[in-house]
Amino acid sequence: MNFNISQLKYLMALGTSRSFSAAAEICNVSQPALSMAIKRLEDEFGIQMIDRGTSPLSYTETGEMIASQVKTILEEVQALELLISDLKNDDLSGEIKISVIPTLAPYLIPLFLKKFETKYPNITLVIEENTTASTVKKLKSSELDAGILVTPLDEKSIVTHPMFFEEFYVYSHSKIERSYVLQEELDLNNFWLLEEGHCMRQQMIRLCELRDTQKSQLKYNAGSIESIINLTDTIGGMTIIPEMATWRLPAERKSRVTPFVEPSPVREISLIHHKFTTKSGLLMALKGVIEEVIPGYMKIRENAQRIDISPPEPFNQN
Amino acid sequence: MNFNISQLKYLMALGTSRSFSAAAEICNVSQPALSMAIKRLEDEFGIQMIDRGTSPLSYTETGEMIASQVKTILEEVQALELLISDLKNDDLSGEIKISVIPTLAPYLIPLFLKKFETKYPNITLVIEENTTASTVKKLKSSELDAGILVTPLDEKSIVTHPMFFEEFYVYSHSKIERSYVLQEELDLNNFWLLEEGHCMRQQMIRLCELRDTQKSQLKYNAGSIESIINLTDTIGGMTIIPEMATWRLPAERKSRVTPFVEPSPVREISLIHHKFTTKSGLLMALKGVIEEVIPGYMKIRENAQRIDISPPEPFNQN
DNA sequence: ATAACATCATAAACAAAAGTTATGAACTTT
DNA sequence: AAAGTTCATAACTTTTGTTTATGATGTTAT
Numbered sequence A, B: 001m002n003f004n005i006s007q008l009k010y011l012m013a014l015g016t017s018r019s020f021s022a023a024a025e026i027c028n029v030s031q032p033a034l035s036m037a038i039k040r041l042e043d044e045f046g047i048q049m050i051d052r053g054t055s056p057l058s059y060t061e062t063g064e065m066i067a068s069q070v071k072t073i074l075e076e077v078q079a080l081e082l083l084i085s086d087l088k089n090d091d092l093s094g095e096i097k098i099s100v101i102p103t104l105a106p107y108l109i110p111l112f113l114k115k116f117e118t119k120y121p122n123i124t125l126v127i128e129e130n131t132t133a134s135t136v137k138k139l140k141s142s143e144l145d146a147g148i149l150v151t152p153l154d155e156k157s158i159v160t161h162p163m164f165f166e167e168f169y170v171y172s173h174s175k176i177e178r179s180y181v182l183q184e185e186l187d188l189n190n191f192w193l194l195e196e197g198h199c200m201r202q203q204m205i206r207l208c209e210l211r212d213t214q215k216s217q218l219k220y221n222a223g224s225i226e227s228i229i230n231l232t233d234t235i236g237g238m239t240i241i242p243e244m245a246t247w248r249l250p251a252e253r254k255s256r257v258t259p260f261v262e263p264s265p266v267r268e269i270s271l272i273h274h275k276f277t278t279k280s281g282l283l284m285a286l287k288g289v290i291e292e293v294i295p296g297y298m299k300i301r302e303n304a305q306r307i308d309i310s311p312p313e314p315f316n317q318n
Numbered sequence C: 001a002t003a004a005c006a007t008c009a010t011a012a013a014c015a016a017a018a019g020t021t022a023t024g025a026a027c028t029t030t
Numbered sequence D: 001a002a003a004g005t006t007c008a009t010a011a012c013t014t015t016t017g018t019t020t021a022t023g024a025t026g027t028t029a030t
Helices: A005-017 A020-027 A031-045 A061-088 A105-119 A132-140 A199-208 A212-217 A225-235 A280-293 B005-017 B020-027 B031-045 B061-088 B105-119 B132-140 B199-207 B212-217 B225-235 B280-293
Strands: A094-100 A123-129 A146-151 A158-172 A192-194 A219-222 A238-242 A257-259 A265-274 B094-100 B123-129 B146-151 B158-172 B192-194 B219-222 B238-242 B257-259 B265-274
Touching (some): A005 A020, A061 B280, A094 A105, A094 A132, A105 A280, A132 A158, A132 A265, A146 A158, A146 A199, A158 A280, B005 B020, B094 B105, B105 B280, B123 B280, B132 B158, B158 B280, B192 B225, B192 B238, B199 B238
Parallel strands (some): A094 A123, A094 A146, A192 A219, B094 B123, B094 B146
Antiparallel strands (some): A158 A238, A158 A257, A158 A265, B146 B265, B158 B257, B158 B265
């Protein structure tokens, strides 16, 4: 396929002005230039998109479908241009409000905070904990500048920058004798889950290949990774914890952490922000620092099994 | 801004191969061609995106942010190419499963069904009623081919084709003497709402400038437009109904329908489908027929007040 | 250390593309 | 039927993009 962005812009202008000469004026080119560009586009696509028989002219039915997709392309192009003009404004000072999901915050934040403050003393960092749902909501309403959470998200107005992958491990009451655990081996009758609202709960369920409706099989619900570790210790059973939660465990507890067999399940952690943020420079600085403190092996996952999160029930509309 | 799609592709190839010569090979151009194209792009953007000092080379921090947005542009471009190859496959036969929201279905479907079956006898149309939430869900899981509902949606993998605007009217127990109603005049203590789950409920609340938390003020909840009309008739009070619901009312009931003052509140009705649908041709046919049966004045709303629906609480993740 | 190699940048020449002006055909308007 | 629009076509120019050839810089191997 061979076409360029100008041609797409011409096509849009044609849709709004409904006249070749008027569209040419809008685009600051001569009428024949636009005429020929559209013709080339139609030839290239092999589809007639403009109905020249009506007055004023109009898209054909197929043309309309194409125009619709072209529009979203140009919106993304515009977002790029905005991003660029924003990045060139390289004054690295100001305030950024970010949100981190609860199952990540206590382990990730101490890792980068000091380094960030040293490297960028003029950036004020305000951090809060939020679920994915309310992070997205607050990004859209500009209450927040960025979020650090599990992706992918499939939100049109949100931009995702993947940063690293975090492996899942099994944490059990009694030490597991083998050095790897199969997913089938999870003892679902003695299994600790996070409470509703945590995206990691979704991932846990996905991992167990359980349906949400069968949750009666699962024991209680905890509010944080620390809690499910404690519950497992005192009451028994097993649970799943993310890699970074294992790092600061004392040796005795660490001995009861077991990896999964390859390909190990991982979650993708990303920095996200609104497409029309005006703080790209600052966010880029933040992302840079986080990537500096994260060990390199967490950045590549070739044959890992990425656990996506699918919305259990989207929002409340009809 | 002046750049083209090839340049963007080169930038992506450079990111994956991390070498100018290898990237050139991938893109089937000579190494100098790619080198210069990237240089032009960097000049155009005024930003150095490639760090040529590392080995293998890498994006700069800013370059990475740009690459991320470039990637989504190219994904949209690819979606366009898919759409085109799909549209050229113009065999108008097969089955399409669509979903219509309950507050629209009983009025819209009878309008176009017969005409569609006559015009496209080889297309089997399967229609069901669903809320917005489950329509989107089913589109993503390919249980449905398309949906007809209120937009905008802000879903990345969903394509929206606006079809028409539908005005809202006030329906009241006793005849309103003036010919127009101000939004402030709505009697909120005697107001009928649809039950939770209907997107029109959101719009009604928006219209009343009420918060969801104040719903105790509002009387009961009904499951369909027919119900709220009946409730209003028998018990009293007032409610809001969409234009198409007024069309088939008997004269006596019609006399109790009053428009809002300009700019009148409207809802935008669109045909939506998954970005990677393989039935664009059939859906285009459907959209064409619907637009034929919808009166022209419903297709343009210059100075109307569009009532958007904002997700009360997105999905359940953290 | 230095020869051999690999990688990227630059330059000159060429090819393709996209634009401009000039003009004419088809269709509206009056 | 004359005047005015609107779009398409043609001839020509400008701009952009590509190739080949070559040189600079840095890396690897002996």
